[in-house]
Structures are given as structure tokens and as C-alpha cells.
Amino acid sequence: MVLEQPPVIINLSPTITELEEEHDLFQVAVEQFLIAADVLGLDNDMRKILSHxxxxxxxxxxxxxxxxxxxxxxxxxxxxxxxxxxxxxxxxxxxxxxxxxxxxxxxxxxxxxxxxxxxxxxxxxxxxxxxxxxxxxxxxxxxxxxxxxxxxxxxxxxxxxxxxxxxxxxxxxxxxxxxxxxxxxxxxxxxxxxxxxxxxxxGRNEATGRGCVFAIENAARIQGLDLAKSSTVVQGFGNPGSVAARLMAELGSAVVAVSDSRGGIYNPNGLDLDAVSAHKARTGTVVG
Amino acid sequence: MVLEQPPVIINLSPTITELEEEHDLFQVAVEQFLIAADVLGLDNDMRKILSHxxxxxxxxxxxxxxxxxxxxxxxxxxxxxxxxxxxxxxxxxxxxxxxxxxxxxxxxxxxxxxxxxxxxxxxxxxxxxxxxxxxxxxxxxxxxxxxxxxxxxxxxxxxxxxxxxxxxxxxxxxxxxxxxxxxxxxxxxxxxxxxxxxxxxxGRNEATGRGCVFAIENAARIQGLDLAKSSTVVQGFGNPGSVAARLMAELGSAVVAVSDSRGGIYNPNGLDLDAVSAHKARTGTVVG
Amino acid sequence: MVLEQPPVIINLSPTITELEEEHDLFQVAVEQFLIAADVLGLDNDMRKILSHxxxxxxxxxxxxxxxxxxxxxxxxxxxxxxxxxxxxxxxxxxxxxxxxxxxxxxxxxxxxxxxxxxxxxxxxxxxxxxxxxxxxxxxxxxxxxxxxxxxxxxxxxxxxxxxxxxxxxxxxxxxxxxxxxxxxxxxxxxxxxxxxxxxxxxGRNEATGRGCVFAIENAARIQGLDLAKSSTVVQGFGNPGSVAARLMAELGSAVVAVSDSRGGIYNPNGLDLDAVSAHKARTGTVVG
Amino acid sequence: MVLEQPPVIINLSPTITELEEEHDLFQVAVEQFLIAADVLGLDNDMRKILSHxxxxxxxxxxxxxxxxxxxxxxxxxxxxxxxxxxxxxxxxxxxxxxxxxxxxxxxxxxxxxxxxxxxxxxxxxxxxxxxxxxxxxxxxxxxxxxxxxxxxxxxxxxxxxxxxxxxxxxxxxxxxxxxxxxxxxxxxxxxxxxxxxxxxxxGRNEATGRGCVFAIENAARIQGLDLAKSSTVVQGFGNPGSVAARLMAELGSAVVAVSDSRGGIYNPNGLDLDAVSAHKARTGTVVG
Amino acid sequence: MVLEQPPVIINLSPTITELEEEHDLFQVAVEQFLIAADVLGLDNDMRKILSHxxxxxxxxxxxxxxxxxxxxxxxxxxxxxxxxxxxxxxxxxxxxxxxxxxxxxxxxxxxxxxxxxxxxxxxxxxxxxxxxxxxxxxxxxxxxxxxxxxxxxxxxxxxxxxxxxxxxxxxxxxxxxxxxxxxxxxxxxxxxxxxxxxxxxxGRNEATGRGCVFAIENAARIQGLDLAKSSTVVQGFGNPGSVAARLMAELGSAVVAVSDSRGGIYNPNGLDLDAVSAHKARTGTVVG
Amino acid sequence: MVLEQPPVIINLSPTITELEEEHDLFQVAVEQFLIAADVLGLDNDMRKILSHxxxxxxxxxxxxxxxxxxxxxxxxxxxxxxxxxxxxxxxxxxxxxxxxxxxxxxxxxxxxxxxxxxxxxxxxxxxxxxxxxxxxxxxxxxxxxxxxxxxxxxxxxxxxxxxxxxxxxxxxxxxxxxxxxxxxxxxxxxxxxxxxxxxxxxGRNEATGRGCVFAIENAARIQGLDLAKSSTVVQGFGNPGSVAARLMAELGSAVVAVSDSRGGIYNPNGLDLDAVSAHKARTGTVVG
Incomplete structure (x- = not known):
């Protein structure tokens, strides 16, 4: 199968801790803020206050x-x-x-x-x-x-x-x-x-995964992508990841790969998400 | 003049910051506590609680x-x-x-x-x-x-x-x-x-310096020293240091040297503390 | 007049006190709860908590x-x-x-x-x-x-x-x-x-009587009764009773009898409720 | 120019202080209340309470x-x-x-x-x-x-x-x-x-002026006046006054005169309110 | 009887209201304070704060x-x-x-x-x-x-x-x-x-009258008066006045006159205070 | 041994529950209060308030x-x-x-x-x-x-x-x-x-037993008894009972019998209270 467009990659794995080994996370957040502050033209006093x-x-x-x-x-x-x-x-x-x-x-x-x-x-x-x-x-x-x-x-x-x-x-x-x-x-x-x-x-249980898909839909609309022709890869098949996968499938996207902390699975024709969820509920992982 | 006994050294300078450059101060405090806990025979639960x-x-x-x-x-x-x-x-x-x-x-x-x-x-x-x-x-x-x-x-x-x-x-x-x-x-x-x-x-103004001299008096009593025959050196001639110096003088000890962050002065026959205090009030230091 | 169906009997008289002479009311309430708890399959802990x-x-x-x-x-x-x-x-x-x-x-x-x-x-x-x-x-x-x-x-x-x-x-x-x-x-x-x-x-003044009639309407619907062909008897013609009587009459039911603590009145063709209310307002009872 | 009807006069100048030089303002308010209390037939106790x-x-x-x-x-x-x-x-x-x-x-x-x-x-x-x-x-x-x-x-x-x-x-x-x-x-x-x-x-910024015009519209309706044929005079061209003037103009009324604490201006054909506001923003007054 | 010294006059009548008819009492208090502030050399900020x-x-x-x-x-x-x-x-x-x-x-x-x-x-x-x-x-x-x-x-x-x-x-x-x-x-x-x-x-009941006599004793001591040889006049024979009269008598002073809002009585040889108090308790006044 | 006077009986056993089987305890307390109220001549309102x-x-x-x-x-x-x-x-x-x-x-x-x-x-x-x-x-x-x-x-x-x-x-x-x-x-x-x-x-640990002995001392004084010649019986050898026994012994009274919920012991010449306490601490009872 030849993909016409690269897959939508949904990354929900908690990789913060790896990042953090190398960087102070709050310092990262302040640097992000200062970039945005430049774009917004925030004055110096406001920058000092909001960066604490x-x-x-x-x-x-x-x-x-x-x-x-x-x-x-x-x-x-x-x-x-x-x-x-x-x-x-x-x-x-x-x-x-x-x-x-x-x-x-x-x-x-x-x-x-x-x-x-x-x-x-x-x-x-x-x-x-x-x-x-x-x-x-x-x-x-x-x-x-x-x-x-x-x-x-x-x-x-x-x-x-x-x-x-x-x-x-x-x-x-x-x-x-x-x-x-x-x-x-x-x-x-x-x-x-x-x-x-x-x-x-x-609806709160599904809210994080649903919000993720709302963002994807808007990004697709702006970039002119047709999600019904897309494929989806989900890294981190926990609560938000599995909800997002299901909702992407409902939008017509083929969910071709999902992973969790133990490994991942791949099917170029799209995974059977109900079967994957049932497997994970039984074994604790999508693998195997 | 030959000193019969080494001078009482009162160190009240805030040297914490130098120490801290090399050590985490709270870690030092916990280690001190654990030594005391061994002496007291504190149980493990109490050690955990009190070391936080x-x-x-x-x-x-x-x-x-x-x-x-x-x-x-x-x-x-x-x-x-x-x-x-x-x-x-x-x-x-x-x-x-x-x-x-x-x-x-x-x-x-x-x-x-x-x-x-x-x-x-x-x-x-x-x-x-x-x-x-x-x-x-x-x-x-x-x-x-x-x-x-x-x-x-x-x-x-x-x-x-x-x-x-x-x-x-x-x-x-x-x-x-x-x-x-x-x-x-x-x-x-x-x-x-x-x-x-x-x-x-x-009396609160003098309390820290006075408490310091109370400790000296008790230590002298235990060690059998006669403070009236002692000499005193004060490092850090701020509020507690100047009070301690005055009280040591009242106990008969010759205050032979005092210092502050800018330097120190020395008179083997004992300093005129009123003059030193007046000088410091005028110039901000005991030096000069 | 031959009734095709037994009258709707609305009992709003405060007979709790009579009941209570013989039974401890809270004990009655707990027993009711335990019957419902059996139906619901409530666990033992929840039964203990909710029965206090x-x-x-x-x-x-x-x-x-x-x-x-x-x-x-x-x-x-x-x-x-x-x-x-x-x-x-x-x-x-x-x-x-x-x-x-x-x-x-x-x-x-x-x-x-x-x-x-x-x-x-x-x-x-x-x-x-x-x-x-x-x-x-x-x-x-x-x-x-x-x-x-x-x-x-x-x-x-x-x-x-x-x-x-x-x-x-x-x-x-x-x-x-x-x-x-x-x-x-x-x-x-x-x-x-x-x-x-x-x-x-x-609407709060009428709420209790109206709620009573809502219940009657639902019961009639479930049992297939036509309230427009029904007659109504109200025991306890106080605030909720008189409101319920009026609303039943609006639904087409003939209110044939009402009572209060002093006695009752009966008219097989239906009472004139405005007249009854006016009488009660004047004399304090529906009787006479 | 002959006015067919007297102009709508909107008076928003803070003339309270002048009034007050001669009268105790709270006494005025109580007297107003007592007139209304007569109209409402309020009992004596309620009058005493509400007049404090x-x-x-x-x-x-x-x-x-x-x-x-x-x-x-x-x-x-x-x-x-x-x-x-x-x-x-x-x-x-x-x-x-x-x-x-x-x-x-x-x-x-x-x-x-x-x-x-x-x-x-x-x-x-x-x-x-x-x-x-x-x-x-x-x-x-x-x-x-x-x-x-x-x-x-x-x-x-x-x-x-x-x-x-x-x-x-x-x-x-x-x-x-x-x-x-x-x-x-x-x-x-x-x-x-x-x-x-x-x-x-x-909308709060405009609320006072808008409320003023709501009152004018209702008064006009009751009195049978056609505001589209009216002219308007605004005394006190501050926040509510300038908003009211603009809204009256939107209703078709010619705003012929406005004033503030320094003086007033008059144009029988209607003022250019944008120009007036710009002038006031620049000079602090409508005059000149 | 020739008085060797003028009588001690104790004035405890609530004459504030008469004073006030002519003066604003708080204004009087502020003026008193400003006189004291001059004596104390209070700075301007403190005067402003304390005079409100x-x-x-x-x-x-x-x-x-x-x-x-x-x-x-x-x-x-x-x-x-x-x-x-x-x-x-x-x-x-x-x-x-x-x-x-x-x-x-x-x-x-x-x-x-x-x-x-x-x-x-x-x-x-x-x-x-x-x-x-x-x-x-x-x-x-x-x-x-x-x-x-x-x-x-x-x-x-x-x-x-x-x-x-x-x-x-x-x-x-x-x-x-x-x-x-x-x-x-x-x-x-x-x-x-x-x-x-x-x-x-x-002791609170007698406190005001007793405090008054404490002040008199101190004043007498400073002025070199012998209270045992003095006579006393009390204006305002209420709670503090009657207590003060009794205490002055105990100090040896002859209480020659007392008054209340209805009038006064005078006996140059000293009044029988028990009798006066009993009369007042019975009739509500010292007069008669 | 012939007792010259009946022994002091200290009853500290919690016999309330037995009493209560037959009487409502609060009713007992109210009745006691009303007897005291008669002695004190309390008015009716105060009786009503204090009996709730x-x-x-x-x-x-x-x-x-x-x-x-x-x-x-x-x-x-x-x-x-x-x-x-x-x-x-x-x-x-x-x-x-x-x-x-x-x-x-x-x-x-x-x-x-x-x-x-x-x-x-x-x-x-x-x-x-x-x-x-x-x-x-x-x-x-x-x-x-x-x-x-x-x-x-x-x-x-x-x-x-x-x-x-x-x-x-x-x-x-x-x-x-x-x-x-x-x-x-x-x-x-x-x-x-x-x-x-x-x-x-x-001292709080001993307070109840000590208070009990204070009462005994006062009663003895009023009745002219010499506690040093008395004997003592303690019913209920818990915290207050054992403290009271010890204090009575210190006053010279012979503690001849003590009991607890399991039984009692008796020695006409006086018990060795230290031994009794040690036995109770070991076995949970004074018996045996």
C-alpha cells in the first residue's frame, strides 16, 4: 500500500520524564512563553510576572x-x-x-x-x-x-x-x-x-482524546487534508490515545499502528480497534 | 602580654552562604539530626517524619x-x-x-x-x-x-x-x-x-547576644575557666556581636579584637568598646 | 350513577402521628429502605451507611x-x-x-x-x-x-x-x-x-398538589385509565389537597368527595370546588 | 429654523453638588420616597425602615x-x-x-x-x-x-x-x-x-447612556413623539452623554447642541458627533 | 465655718450635651489633641492620622x-x-x-x-x-x-x-x-x-469613682494639700459620684454638698452620706 | 481485728449501666437538680432552662x-x-x-x-x-x-x-x-x-483519685474522723481507684480491701499496694 499522504501521528506517551532528564522543564516552559511574548509584544513587567x-x-x-x-x-x-x-x-x-x-x-x-x-x-x-x-x-x-x-x-x-x-x-x-x-x-x-x-x-472521560481529534480536524481543514483518506498512528494507547484512535476511525481514517510502553503493533490496512482494546484490557498491553 | 588561656572566640558572621556554595544546607541539617537521632535512639518512623x-x-x-x-x-x-x-x-x-x-x-x-x-x-x-x-x-x-x-x-x-x-x-x-x-x-x-x-x-534587642554569653558562661563553668581572666575575640560586630562584646567586658573579659565584613581591629590590652561602637555608627565599620 | 371505575383517592391527611403511636417511624423507614436495597442489590457496607x-x-x-x-x-x-x-x-x-x-x-x-x-x-x-x-x-x-x-x-x-x-x-x-x-x-x-x-x-405554593397529580396522570397512563372519565375523592382538603382537587377537575375528573379533620362532604355529580374553598376559607372546614 | 417640537434634552451633568449647597441631599431623597410611599399606600413601619x-x-x-x-x-x-x-x-x-x-x-x-x-x-x-x-x-x-x-x-x-x-x-x-x-x-x-x-x-461601558435612550424611546412612544423627527440637546458630554448622543443620532434625531463643564456648542442642522468626540479627546472639551 | 482651703469639687454631671449645643464635640477633642501634639512635638503625618x-x-x-x-x-x-x-x-x-x-x-x-x-x-x-x-x-x-x-x-x-x-x-x-x-x-x-x-x-462598679479619687489624691500630694482637712463638693451624685463621695469621706474630707439633675443639698458640717444614698434610692434624687 | 469506725468506702466502679437498666439517667439528673433548685429557691424560668x-x-x-x-x-x-x-x-x-x-x-x-x-x-x-x-x-x-x-x-x-x-x-x-x-x-x-x-x-493522671481523697479529707474533718486511724475499702481499682488507695495509705489509712470487675481481695492488716498494682499490671486484675 502506498500512502498518498504521511500518516497523522498522535503522540500521547508521557515522555516528559525523559525530556526532563536533560532539561529543567519549567525553564523550557518559560522559554516557550518568552517566544510567545515576543510575538504578542508583551511589556517587560508582564513578562516578569507571567514567567513566575x-x-x-x-x-x-x-x-x-x-x-x-x-x-x-x-x-x-x-x-x-x-x-x-x-x-x-x-x-x-x-x-x-x-x-x-x-x-x-x-x-x-x-x-x-x-x-x-x-x-x-x-x-x-x-x-x-x-x-x-x-x-x-x-x-x-x-x-x-x-x-x-x-x-x-x-x-x-x-x-x-x-x-x-x-x-x-x-x-x-x-x-x-x-x-x-x-x-x-x-x-x-x-x-x-x-x-x-x-x-x-x-463526556469527561473522552474529553482529552476528543479534544485531540478536534485539533486534528482543524489542522486538516487549514492544510486542506482529507482525513477520510488519511491513516493514523497512535503512540500511547491509554485513555486519551484509545479514544482518539476510535474517533479518527469514525472520521474514516485507517488507524494503522498503535503502541504503548511495552511496544507497538502495525497493520497497513487498519487495525481492528475493538479487538485491540479487548486485548489490552485482558493483557495490559497492545502487544502480542 | 602572655595569654594564660586561649581567647573566647565569638563567631557571629553570616558565613552560611560560603558554606552553602559547597553543601546543600538542608542536607547538612538532616545529617546533624540523624546523628542526634542515633544518640536518642529515635525509631525509624519518627526519623522519617522529622527529617522533612x-x-x-x-x-x-x-x-x-x-x-x-x-x-x-x-x-x-x-x-x-x-x-x-x-x-x-x-x-x-x-x-x-x-x-x-x-x-x-x-x-x-x-x-x-x-x-x-x-x-x-x-x-x-x-x-x-x-x-x-x-x-x-x-x-x-x-x-x-x-x-x-x-x-x-x-x-x-x-x-x-x-x-x-x-x-x-x-x-x-x-x-x-x-x-x-x-x-x-x-x-x-x-x-x-x-x-x-x-x-x-x-530586652529583645539584646536577647541574641545575651543568649550567646549565657552559653559561654555555662561552658566556662563546666570547663572550669574563669572568664574574668579571659580575653575575647568577636567576629561579626553587628547587633548580637556588639552586645556579646559588651556583656563579656562586663564579666571582666578583655575584648581584644573585633571584626566585621570590612576587616578587624586588635588591641592586646582590650578595646574601648564605646569608642568602637561610636566609630562603627559613624563610619559603618569597626575598621579605620 | 354507576361508576365505571373506582374513584381516584388522594390521601393527604397527616396521619403520621396515628401510625407512630404504634410504630417507631424511623424503624419503618429503615425497613422500607432494606426492601429497596434487596431489589437494588446494594452491598452490606452501603446498607449500613444509608440506614443511619x-x-x-x-x-x-x-x-x-x-x-x-x-x-x-x-x-x-x-x-x-x-x-x-x-x-x-x-x-x-x-x-x-x-x-x-x-x-x-x-x-x-x-x-x-x-x-x-x-x-x-x-x-x-x-x-x-x-x-x-x-x-x-x-x-x-x-x-x-x-x-x-x-x-x-x-x-x-x-x-x-x-x-x-x-x-x-x-x-x-x-x-x-x-x-x-x-x-x-x-x-x-x-x-x-x-x-x-x-x-x-x-409556583411553589401549588407544587405539592401538582406533583401529586403528575403522579396520578402517570399512573393512569400506565394502567390505561382515562382520567376524564374518572371521579376523585380527596382526603385532607388543605393546601396540597385543594390544589390537587382543582387540577383533577381541570383534567375532567369529577371531584365527588373531599374531607378535612372535621369531616367530609359528598356529591356524586361532582362538587363545586370554588364554593367549597370559599366555605372553608370562611368557616375553617369543608363541612356544614 | 422652526422646531416642530421642543428638543429632547438629556441632562447628565453632575449638578448634584450645586443642589446640595442648598439642600441636604438625603433629606431630598427621603421626601421623594414619602411621596411614593403615599402613592403606594405603604404602612408606617415600612416607611420608617425604608427612610433610613x-x-x-x-x-x-x-x-x-x-x-x-x-x-x-x-x-x-x-x-x-x-x-x-x-x-x-x-x-x-x-x-x-x-x-x-x-x-x-x-x-x-x-x-x-x-x-x-x-x-x-x-x-x-x-x-x-x-x-x-x-x-x-x-x-x-x-x-x-x-x-x-x-x-x-x-x-x-x-x-x-x-x-x-x-x-x-x-x-x-x-x-x-x-x-x-x-x-x-x-x-x-x-x-x-x-x-x-x-x-x-x-456593553457595560455604553450601558448608562443606552439605558437613558431606552427611557427616551419609551417616553416618546407613550407621548406619541416621533424621535426620527426630533432634535436632541445633551448637557454633559462625558461617557453616558456621548453614548446617548450617538444612539439618538442612530434613531434619526438631530443632535443640535452638546455641552460640558467648560461650555457648549450648537449647530441647528445637527453636530458631527465623530468630530466632536475627536475634538474632546484631543482638547478635553467640546468647546473651541 | 471658715474654710481654710477651697473645697475639692468633683464634677461628674453629664454636661456634655449643653456644651455641645454650642460646639462640635469632636472639633473640641481635635483641638485638645493638637495642643498636646505641640507639647509632644508630633510630626505632621502623625497629627493628620491621629486627628481622625x-x-x-x-x-x-x-x-x-x-x-x-x-x-x-x-x-x-x-x-x-x-x-x-x-x-x-x-x-x-x-x-x-x-x-x-x-x-x-x-x-x-x-x-x-x-x-x-x-x-x-x-x-x-x-x-x-x-x-x-x-x-x-x-x-x-x-x-x-x-x-x-x-x-x-x-x-x-x-x-x-x-x-x-x-x-x-x-x-x-x-x-x-x-x-x-x-x-x-x-x-x-x-x-x-x-x-x-x-x-x-x-471592683468594676466602684472603678470610675475610685479612679477619680486616685486622681484627687495625687493632685493633693503634688499641691501639698491635706485632704483630711479638706471639704468636698460632688456635682452629679450617680454611680461614680456617690462612690467618690464615700471614698473622700473615708480619707477624712467633709462632703459638704452634693447635687443631681434635680438640685442639690448642703451641710457645712458634712452630709450623712448613708442617709443621702438611702434617700436617693427611695426618691430618685438627693433633694427634699 | 475490731474496727473502731466503719471503713471509708471508695466506690469508683462504673455501675451506671446497671442503674440505667432500670432508670433513665437524665431523668435522674433532672430530679436531683430540682431538689437542689428547691434548696436554692431557683425561679421557674431558670428551672426550665437548666433542666434541659x-x-x-x-x-x-x-x-x-x-x-x-x-x-x-x-x-x-x-x-x-x-x-x-x-x-x-x-x-x-x-x-x-x-x-x-x-x-x-x-x-x-x-x-x-x-x-x-x-x-x-x-x-x-x-x-x-x-x-x-x-x-x-x-x-x-x-x-x-x-x-x-x-x-x-x-x-x-x-x-x-x-x-x-x-x-x-x-x-x-x-x-x-x-x-x-x-x-x-x-x-x-x-x-x-x-x-x-x-x-x-x-498531675492530671492522678487528678481524679486525688480529688476523691480531697473530698474524703474534708468529710473526715467535718465529721471529726481521724483518717490515720481509719481503714479504707476501694471498689474499682482502675486509674482513680489505685491513686486514691495510694493517697489514703499515705494519710495513714489501712487499705484493707480492693476490687475490680473480676473480684476483690481482703487483708484486715492492710494490703501491700505496690504488690497489688504490680499483680494487676501483670494479670489485668487484682484477683488471684
Missing amino acids: CQREVIVNFPVEMDDGSVEVFTGYRVQHNSGPGPTKGGIRYHQSVTLSEVKALAMWMTWKCAVVGLPYGGAKGGVQVNPKLLSQAELQNLTRRYTTEIQPFIGPNQDIPAPDVNTNPQIMAWLMDTYSMNVGYSVPGVTTGKPIVLGGSE | CQREVIVNFPVEMDDGSVEVFTGYRVQHNSGPGPTKGGIRYHQSVTLSEVKALAMWMTWKCAVVGLPYGGAKGGVQVNPKLLSQAELQNLTRRYTTEIQPFIGPNQDIPAPDVNTNPQIMAWLMDTYSMNVGYSVPGVTTGKPIVLGGSE | CQREVIVNFPVEMDDGSVEVFTGYRVQHNSGPGPTKGGIRYHQSVTLSEVKALAMWMTWKCAVVGLPYGGAKGGVQVNPKLLSQAELQNLTRRYTTEIQPFIGPNQDIPAPDVNTNPQIMAWLMDTYSMNVGYSVPGVTTGKPIVLGGSE | CQREVIVNFPVEMDDGSVEVFTGYRVQHNSGPGPTKGGIRYHQSVTLSEVKALAMWMTWKCAVVGLPYGGAKGGVQVNPKLLSQAELQNLTRRYTTEIQPFIGPNQDIPAPDVNTNPQIMAWLMDTYSMNVGYSVPGVTTGKPIVLGGSE | CQREVIVNFPVEMDDGSVEVFTGYRVQHNSGPGPTKGGIRYHQSVTLSEVKALAMWMTWKCAVVGLPYGGAKGGVQVNPKLLSQAELQNLTRRYTTEIQPFIGPNQDIPAPDVNTNPQIMAWLMDTYSMNVGYSVPGVTTGKPIVLGGSE | CQREVIVNFPVEMDDGSVEVFTGYRVQHNSGPGPTKGGIRYHQSVTLSEVKALAMWMTWKCAVVGLPYGGAKGGVQVNPKLLSQAELQNLTRRYTTEIQPFIGPNQDIPAPDVNTNPQIMAWLMDTYSMNVGYSVPGVTTGKPIVLGGSE
């Missing part, structure tokens, strides 16, 4: 492990700029989370909200932990204690977390429950991405 | 300069351990302040309160600025904005600042006034080291 | 009577489950109000909100008093003091009262005014069922 | 001038009636602001909100200052300090300022920023009339 | 009278200067209370606290009412509503009322109870001068 | 057990009267805790504080649980969740818990830590009876 994060909170907190021992974890919550309104941004659990990474992500949240006109500033949080090494009980203990520690800095009018890498609706439910217990009544507005039964938004 | 700071807050805030431009400064407030009660610790203004230094100083405040049985945990704050380059108006603007930024984390029942390197009763008065204005009524308890007319403690 | 009320507050408070003496009244506010959001439920004034009754009603409010998908948990309140024995001044004093006592537990984001048996928009206005005075500014969201001029909802 | 302002706050606060000296300014914030909901009203900066004037304006805000059915009570604020004598830095200092002083009495659920005479979106931005800094997170709802980029409403 | 009251709150609030009608009363609470700590000052009920009077009294409270070194700023409050025309029930209603209205501005750490002209421990008990009810728990520190059983201070 | 508890809070809360299942526990916190100041009273964990018992204990705390003149009102709390069936982890989970549920009602200025039956310094430490975590800083004043290292009072 307003508030960076680091909390070190003990968690009881299942074996009765105590581990101390380091958590972050950074608010880049509260000018436009409450700040907003996810919380990630990853062994390589650093303050610099969280600061960069908080800054990017400000830009993301600004380009679509949402009245939010950017924020981000994280805990330095490999959640795959924790039991559910430990994960719950960690989430509840981290929530209590950052409680003075978050809230529906102040700073609103969301799920991110390795966090999910269950973790947001624990966060919301902890916050609500501590103030003495239910506060659903303290987080987004909570389970729908607790007031979460419908 | 509970809460570290970094704020980046704009200040309007006298020429109308804006500078963004980085301030810190670290609370090491709130177990014993409200946390307590000074705020320093210095161009080489780092998070690691503030964390180390906060930890040391916990130990200092604990060894004398005060029901306080340790804290410390700082702003990365060379205050000697600022006008009084700029210094006031910086102090008021920094206070506003850390306001949610301090208070009479929570965390109580104090003067430290390059901060003084005037700066504590601005801090207290800003905090009080923001809550709508006067809160003298939000800081110590404020001017006596605003409720500051008598 | 989260928070039950009892307040005993003095009220000055018109003759200058003091009476102490017992009031309740129970919040069954705040999981779905703020809790919501009426306040009743009745001499036979008990904690058990208020708990049962709070639990039922959770189910009522849940079946129609409202993001509220259930709550209920009450004061043990026969309001018909109080003057308006005493009723106002009692309402204002009861409101002050439960003020820490209610609020627009926390728990929102409403009128119930023997309470009305005037009492909600006193409640809202007391709450607002105490916090220092107007808080219309602290209660529903207030007078329209203070921000109450239009 | 609930809360009148006077603050005297120091501001540092550019030359280092301190001036003490007097500011007001009056809340007439919080019954309908949060109170709402502008803040004016004028050398002749008095408590009586601010009280009258607060009362009028209650009536203005009531006649259009907005769930707000009336409020008003002001500072006794001639803002034209202040530098931008002094104006900012004054605004930030005044905001801090009235902070306990305002807020999105309590009392919401807006621009008024000599205040503008920039001043509201300082107010919002001061309030937000003091509480520690962004509170856009604390004021209306802020810059659109901070969450201000589109 | 920081915060002046006026509240107009409805009270239900015994006959069911509503009266609207005007209350004041003025805080002159919160620099030294919480503000402190009495609340008076008098038909001639004005804002100017309350401001003057608040300023004087600052000076009174300062001269004896108490860490309080000055405040004062008042309600424009002739309490002698109110029943106890009306007085209680008025006090409770006034307390609620000024509640946001008072509190143990903020501003602490006390009894003054026509207010007493009972009124302070109502104030404390209202404040406590509104926050939901007991706050004894919100007022001084409450009944001893509620935590009031012993 | 101001606020009774019941919380039902889930706790995760070690096996992963959930149990729902019922906790109480009752505040009898906050008139004298903050309320104060212990928290007990017992399977037979009822609302009536907690109400009675809260009322008795008011009387206990009043008779010794402490400025506290009475309160009491409890959880219906047999703590001996819980692991330490479960006990901690239960304590932390109960604390969170009653958090809105307690605090240093509001209501201050303490240890009681089956609760101890460790449990108070968990309570204080939970409260402190939730507000974000250390609040040692939220409870008494915490470990001394966290700010607990020295």
Missing part, C-alpha cells in the same frame, strides 16, 4: 503503609496565575514528579485556559510516588492525607483539582470526600473529574 | 520600584513541625536565600525551641533580595506584599515570624500593620521583635 | 411568651446523607414531632431527591410545639431562636430548609431574616419556600 | 503621596437595604462627596433595582478627594487602601461596588486585585465594571 | 415596641485607633448622642489607655434613645438588635464594649448573650462590665 | 475495620449550658453509652464546674462501642472519624473534650492531631488530658 508561578506549596506528609510502617511522601500544588479567576489543574501521581515539572504544567494550564477563553488561571499538583507499588488502602490513605495538607489552598472559588497521570475519578472521590468531611458538608465543586454519580460531568 | 519539613511555601510576587518598573521577588516560608504548638521563626532578606537554607533554619528552630522546652515548632522565612539595594519605600512595598502573600499561613495561633538577617523592628511593624489591615483589626501577636511601642518585648 | 442519619442535632431553647414567662422548646435538625450535595428538607411545627419522625422524614428526602435526580441529600427539621396555641409574636420569637440555634448547621451550601407541616412563607421569611442578620448580609439561598417578594419561587 | 440606611460606614485612612507626605482621606460605604439580596452600587471620587449624598444615592439604588426587578438592595460609596489632583500612583494607593478599609463590608454575596463619577474599570481592577490579594485568591465577583479581560461585562 | 477616627459605623435598625409598632433607632460604633491593640470603649444610651460626640469619646479613650500604658486603642458606641422612656422588654430588644448590627465590628480581639451613660451590667449581659448566640458558643471576652456571675470583674 | 441540655449532637459515622468491612458507629456530644464560658467534659467509649447518659453527665459537669467556680459550662461525649473489641488501628480510625464529625461543635473557645471511661491520653492525641490537621495548624487547646509532651498538664 504565584504560589508553590510543597507538603511532606506521613502515610501509614499496610505493614504498619510509615512512609513520608512529598506532594506539590502550584498556582501559576490567579488573575483570570480560580485556578484549575490536575493532580498527578508519579515517581518522577518534581517541583519544576509541576510549575511548568501549572503555567501551561494558564495558557490552555486562556486560548479557549475560560475564566480560570493555571494550577497543577502532584505527589512523588509510584502508585503501582501501593495497595488501594495505601492509595486512599495517601490521597486523603495529601488532600488535608493542601486543603487550605484549594476550594471551589480558589483552586480546583482534576485527575491527571495515574489519578482517576476514584481518587477525586476520595479528595472530595476528605475536603467535605473536613468542612462538615458536601462540596462537590472542589474537584472536576469525579464520578458522575457524585456530580461529575458526562 | 511539613509545609514549604514559595511565593513569587511583583513589587513596584521607585522608577515605576516592576521586579518579581521570590519569598519563602517553611514550617518544619507544628506538633508542639504554633511554629516560630525569623524572616531574612538576603540575595543568597534559598529554599534549602530556609528549610535547614526551620528545622533548627524546632530543635532550639525543644531544647529549652518552649511549646513551639520551628519555622523560617526569607526573601531573595539584597535589601541594601532597595530604598526605604521599596523595602516597605516588598515587605507588605510578601506579608500579604504568606498571610494565609501565618498568625498568632499558627506561625509567628520574627526579625532575622537584614530584618528589624521596622520591618516587623510593616508586617504587623499589613496583617492587621487585611483582617480589619490590630493583631500584635502575629510577630515578635516588633517595636516596643507596638507591643514588642523589652 | 449522618448528623442529628437536638436543641432545647427558651422563648419568652407574651405573658413574660419562659418556655423551653425542643427542636430538631437531621441530615441523613450529604453525599449528593447540600442537604434539603422542610421544618415542621407539631406537638408530636419526635427525633424518630424527623429522622425518617430526612431519609425519605434523600430518596425523593434521588429518584428525580436532584443533587441534594435529605434533611428534615422540626419543633415540638402546637403552633395553634402561640400568638404571632410568640411564633416569631420561637422561629428566630430556633433558627439561631441551628444556624451553624444550615446554609446555602450546606443544608437548606423549607416549609412543612404548620410552617409557611412567613416563617421562612423570619428564618431568612434571622440568618441574614446574624451573618450581617442578606442570604436568600438559606431557605426555599420564602415569599416571592424575597426571592421565593413562583 | 441600614449601615453607614465612614473610614479615614492615610495615603502616602508621591512627595513622601501622608494625607488622610475620608471614604464612605452606605448600604440602604439588604432585604432583596446583596447590595449594589457605585463608588465615586469627588471633592464634594458627603455622607448625606452617599446615603441618598444608596437609597436611590434600592429603588432603581426594585423598579426593574433585580434581586439587589441599594448601596453607594465614595471618597472625598479631587482625583484630578492625584498622580496615577497616588490614585492607586488611595484605591487600594480604601478597598482594604471597606473590605469587611463588601463581597460577592454581600455588597458589590461598581464604577461611578471619576472611577473607571482601572480603579475597579485595583479594587478587585486588592480584595483578591487580601483573601488569597481571585474574586472577580467583588465588583462589576471591571475590565473585560478580568471578567467585566461587554 | 479610623472607622465610624452608623446603624439604623428597627425595634418592635410593646404596642406592636416599630421604631427605627440610630446607633454608632466608632474606633479611633487600633494601633496599640484591640479597641475599647463604652456604649451609651442617650437621646442626644451624636456621631461627633461618639467620635470625641473614642479619641479620648485612646488617650486614656495610652497614659496608663494599656495595650488598647480607643472606641466608643452609642444609641440615640432616651432609655427612660422604654420598658425593660423594649430595652432588651433594642440592645439585642444593636448588638447584632455592630457584631461584625466587635469581638474579644477586635473591639470590646463596656457600660457607659445609661447602660449597665444587665445590658452588657444581653450584649454578651446576643453575640454568643449568634456565633454559637459563649464569648465572655466580648465585653467588660458584665455581671460578676458571667465573668465580670470585681 | 442546650445542644445535643448525634453522629453516625462509618469506620473501616481491619478486615476491610465497614461498621457504622453512633457518637454523641452534648453541651448542657454554655452560659459560664466554653463547655467542658470528657468523651467515653462504651457499648452501653446512650444519649440519656451523656445528657446526664453533661448536666453534672455544669454543676461540678460551678461548685468549684470554674468558668466553664458542662458537656460530655461518647461513642457506643466496646473498645476492647477493636484493634489499635480500628480505635485510631474510629477516634479520627468521630473527631472530624464533631469538629464543628468543639474547639478551645467553644467546647473542650477530655478523657473519660475507656479513653486516654493516646486517644486525646489522635483527637488533637485530627483537629489540628483539619484546620491546618496545631491546636493544643482543643482538648485536655493529652500526653504531657504535647502540652498536657502534669
